Amino acid sequence: xxxxxxxxxxxxxxxxxxxxxxxxxxxxxxxxxxxxxxxxxxxxxxxxxxxxxxxxxxxxxxxxxxxxxxxxxxxxxxxxxxxxxxxxxxxxxxxxxxxxxxxxxxxxxxxxxxxxxxxxxxxxxxxxxxxxxxxxxxxxxxxxxxxxxxxxxxxxxxxxxxxxxxxxxxxxxxxxxxxxxxxxxxxxxxxxxxxxxxxxxxxxxxxxxxxxxxxxxxxxxxxxxxxxxxxxxxxxxxxxxxxxxxxxxxxxxxxxxxxxxxxxxxxxxxxxxxxxxxxxxxxxxxxxxxxxxxxxxxxxxxxxxxxxxxxxxxxxxxxxxxxxxxxxxxxxxxxxxxxxxxxxxxxxxxxxxxxxxxxxxxxxxxxxxxxxxxxxxxxxxxxxxxxxxxxxxxxxxxxxxxxxxxxxxxxxxxxxxxxxxxxxxxxxxxxxxxxxxxxxxxxxxxxxxxxxxxxxxxxxxxxxxxxxxxxxxxxxxxxxxxxxxxxxxxxxxxxxxxxxxxxxxxxxxxxxxxxxxxxxxxxxxxxxxxxxxxxxxxxxxxxxxxxxxxxxxxxxxxxxxxxxxxxxxxxxxxxxxxxxxxxxxxxxxxxxxxxxxxxxxxxxxxxxxxxxxxxxxxxxxxxxxxxxxx
Numbered sequence: 001x002x003x004x005x006x007x008x009x010x011x012x013x014x015x016x017x018x019x020x021x022x023x024x025x026x027x028x029x030x031x032x033x034x035x036x037x038x039x040x041x042x043x044x045x046x047x048x049x050x051x052x053x054x055x056x057x058x059x060x061x062x063x064x065x066x067x068x069x070x071x072x073x074x075x076x077x078x079x080x081x082x083x084x085x086x087x088x089x090x091x092x093x094x095x096x097x098x099x100x101x102x103x104x105x106x107x108x109x110x111x112x113x114x115x116x117x118x119x120x121x122x123x124x125x126x127x128x129x130x131x132x133x134x135x136x137x138x139x140x141x142x143x144x145x146x147x148x149x150x151x152x153x154x155x156x157x158x159x160x161x162x163x164x165x166x167x168x169x170x171x172x173x174x175x176x177x178x179x180x181x182x183x184x185x186x187x188x189x190x191x192x193x194x195x196x197x198x199x200x201x202x203x204x205x206x207x208x209x210x211x212x213x214x215x216x217x218x219x220x221x222x223x224x225x226x227x228x229x230x231x232x233x234x235x236x237x238x239x240x241x242x243x244x245x246x247x248x249x250x251x252x253x254x255x256x257x258x259x260x261x262x263x264x265x266x267x268x269x270x271x272x273x274x275x276x277x278x279x280x281x282x283x284x285x286x287x288x289x290x291x292x293x294x295x296x297x298x299x300x301x302x303x304x305x306x307x308x309x310x311x312x313x314x315x316x317x318x319x320x321x322x323x324x325x326x327x328x329x330x331x332x333x334x335x336x337x338x339x340x341x342x343x344x345x346x347x348x349x350x351x352x353x354x355x356x357x358x359x360x361x362x363x364x365x366x367x368x369x370x371x372x373x374x375x376x377x378x379x380x381x382x383x384x385x386x387x388x389x390x391x392x393x394x395x396x397x398x399x400x401x402x403x404x405x406x407x408x409x410x411x412x413x414x415x416x417x418x419x420x421x422x423x424x425x426x427x428x429x430x431x432x433x434x435x436x437x438x439x440x441x442x443x444x445x446x447x448x449x450x451x452x453x454x455x456x457x458x459x460x461x462x463x464x465x466x467x468x469x470x471x472x473x474x475x476x477x478x479x480x481x482x483x484x485x486x487x488x489x490x491x492x493x494x495x496x497x498x499x500x501x502x503x504x505x506x507x508x509x510x511x512x513x514x515x516x517x518x519x520x521x522x523x524x525x526x527x528x529x530x531x532x533x534x535x536x537x538x539x540x541x542x543x544x545x546x547x548x549x550x551x552x553x554x555x556x557x558x559x560x561x562x563x564x565x566x567x568x569x570x571x572x573x574x575x576x577x578x579x580x581x582x583x584x585x586x587x588x589x590x591x592x593x594x595x596x597x598x599x600x601x602x603x604x605x606x607x608x609x610x611x612x613x614x615x616x617x618x619x620x621x622x623x624x625x626x627x628x629x630x
Contacts (some may be wrong), residue, residue: 061090067097069154070179071187075165077157081179085154088115091122092150093130099156102190117194118155121202125153129203132239133210136291137231137298140206141213144184145171151184151209153202158189163201166208168216184209200236200249207232214298224304224465225268230278231294234286238294245351253279254357261332261359265325265384266304266465280347280357284328287348289317305462322459326413329386329457330427332359334417339425361390361453363543365478369395369446373480376557377543378527380471381410387456389543391478396446399484402454403477406436407527410472411460416440417453436474439486475527513564520557523565529557530565531612537568538612541589548617571610576619582611583619590625 065087073079086103089096096118106114134140143149158164170181186205192198211228215221233253236242242250257263257276265277286293289312296311308321327344335354337346347357365375381387391400406412414430430438442449458472515521519532520540529546530537546552574591575582582601583591594601601608 219301233279393446400445536571591622
C-alpha cells in the first residue's frame with residue numbers, strides 16, 4: 001500500500017482493481033472539490049508523485065516475453081526441473097504464463113481456445129477470486145519477494161491427478177533455496193485449462209498462498225496440513241463454484257468421501273479421501289458458524305484444532321471442535337435436519353441432501369432376540385475418524401444392552417441412533433467413565449424399535465498429526481436381555497499389592513480345550529477375536545474380515561481363559577483359495593508376499609501347517625506391503 005503523505009489519503013492499487021490512469025482520474029476529481037486552492041495544488045502534486053512512484057515500483061511486462069521457471073519434478077508430467085514459458089495474459093492481479101512445450105503441441109484451433117480460456121480465467125481472478133478470498137482469509141504477501149503487486153500463474157503439464165500446486169519455496173530468495181522462482185507463484189495443470197474445474201483449482205491454490213503469508217510470514221506459525229487443505233477446499237464453495245452441483249469440485253469430494261468415509265480427518269496422506277473428509281467437515285462447520293470462523297482461524301498465530309476453538313470462542317459460540325466433530329459423525333449418517341435441536345444432525349447446504357450424502361454402516365449385525373444372545377466385535381480406530389455399526393433385531397420382546405469399551409489411552413465418543421417402527425428416530429449419547437467404558441439400553445428391541453446404529457469416534461490426539469497416526473483398540477458388546485436397567489459400572493482396578501516372596505508353584509499342565517475348527521474365541525478382558533484351526537489360532541483384525549465370511553455372522557464368540565488361548569499357536573500366514581502365493585499378515589493390516597522357493601520357506605523355520613486358506617475378499621482387505629525374500 002502506498003500513501004500520499006501530505007493528505008493521509010491511501011490507495012491500494014490491488015484492492016481497487018483500477019489502472020494507474022483510472023486512479024489518477026479518480027483522485028484528481030477528488031481534488032477539484034477541495035475549497036482551498038493551495039491545498040488543492042499540493043494535493044495534485046502528491047497524487048502525481050504517488051502515481052510516478054507506483055509506476056516505478058512495478059516491473060514492466062510485455063505479452064510474448066519468455067522466462068525459465070523451476071518446477072517440481074514430482075508433479076511435472078515429464079519429471080523436468082525447469083520449463084521455458086511465455087507470458088500470455090497480464091491482469092490486474094496476476095500474470096499468466098504458459099509452458100512452451102505444452103503450447104507448441106497445440107493446434108491453431110486449440111491454442112485459440114486455450115488463449116480465450118486464459119483470458120476468462122484472468123478476468124475471473126481479478127473480479128471474483130482475488131477480492132472474495134482476500135476479504136475472507138486476508139491478503140497474500142504483496143508486494144512480495146519480487147516486489148510485484150501481481151502474482152504469477154504458470155500453466156504447465158502436470159500429472160493428471162493434480163489440478164495445481166503452490167510451492168512455498170518460491171517465497172524465499174535463491175541465496176537460501178537455489179530452485180526458488182522468487183515470486184508469489186501458482187502452478188496450474190494445462191489439462192484442465194478449458195475445464196470448469198480450473199477456477200476451483202486456482203482458488204484452492206490461492207488460499208495456500210494466502211495461508212503462507214498469514215501464518216508463516218506474518219505470525220511465524222505453520223498450519224496443520226489438514227486444516228490448510230480444508231480451507232483451500234472450501235475456497236471454491238465461497239466463490240459459488242459448487243452450483244451447478246454436477247461436475248463440481250463438491251460432487252467430486254462427496255464421491256471421494258463416500259468411498260472411504262472412515263478416513264481420519266487430521267491424518268494427512270494426500271489421498272482423495274483426505275480431501276473429501278476435510279471438504280465436507282468445512283462445509284458442516286462454516287454453514288453453522290459463519291465465514292468469520294474462517295477469518296479468525298486464519299488470522300491468528302495458533303494453528304489446527306486450537307485455532308478453531310479460539311475462533312468459536314471469539315465468535316461467542318459455546319461449542320468446541322470435539323462437540324462439532326461428534327455431531328458431524330451423526331450428520332454423516334442421518335443427514336436429517338428434523339432430528340434433534342438446532343439442525344445439528346444435517347448439512348445446511350441445500351446441495352448436500354440425504355439423497356446425495358449419507359454414509360452406510362461399516363457393518364450390519366442381525367441379532368436374534370433371545371435371552372442371553374450376545375455379539376462382541378473388536379475394531380481399531382484412529383483419531384477424528386467415524387465408525388458406524390448397524391444392529392438389527394431378529395424377533396421381538398426383549399431389551400438390548402450395548403456396551404462400548406476403549407483401550408490404549410483412547411478417548412472414545414459415541415452416540416446411538418434408534419429407529420422406531422413408525423419411522424421416527426431418536427439420538428442417545430454415551431457417557432464414558434474413567435476406564436473408557438459406557439453402556440446404553442434399548443427397550444422393546446424388535447417391538448417398538450426396528451434397529452439401531454452405533455456411531456463412534458476417537459478424540460485423543462489434538463495436535464502433532466502425521467501421515468500415519470496411531471490406532472486405538474476398542475470393542476462393543478450387544479446383548480439381548482430381559483433386564484430393564486443397565487448393570488452397575490465396573491469399578492476401577494486396584495493397584496497390585498506386593499506380597500512376600502513365596503516358593504513358586506509348579507506351572508499347571510495345559511490341557512487341550514478341544515475347540516472345533518472354525519470356533520471364534522476371545523480371552524476375557526481382551527478385544528481380539530481369533531479363529532481356531534487345529535492347533536493354531538489366527539487373529540481376525542477387523543469386523544470386515546468377519547463380514548467376508550457370512551457363515552461366521554451371528555456365531556457366538558467363546559470367552560476363554562488366557563491358559564486356554566495359550567494352548568493354540570499363533571498363525572499369521574494366509575493363502576487365498578486358488579492362489580499359490582502365501583502372504584505374511586502383519587498387525588498393521590498389511591500383507592507381504594513370501595517371494596521365495598519352497599526350500600527357502602522350510603529353511604526359514606516357517607511351517608506349512610500354519611497357513612490358513614482365506615477367500616479373495618479377505619485377502620483384498622489387507623494393504624499390500626513389501627515382499628519378504630527370506
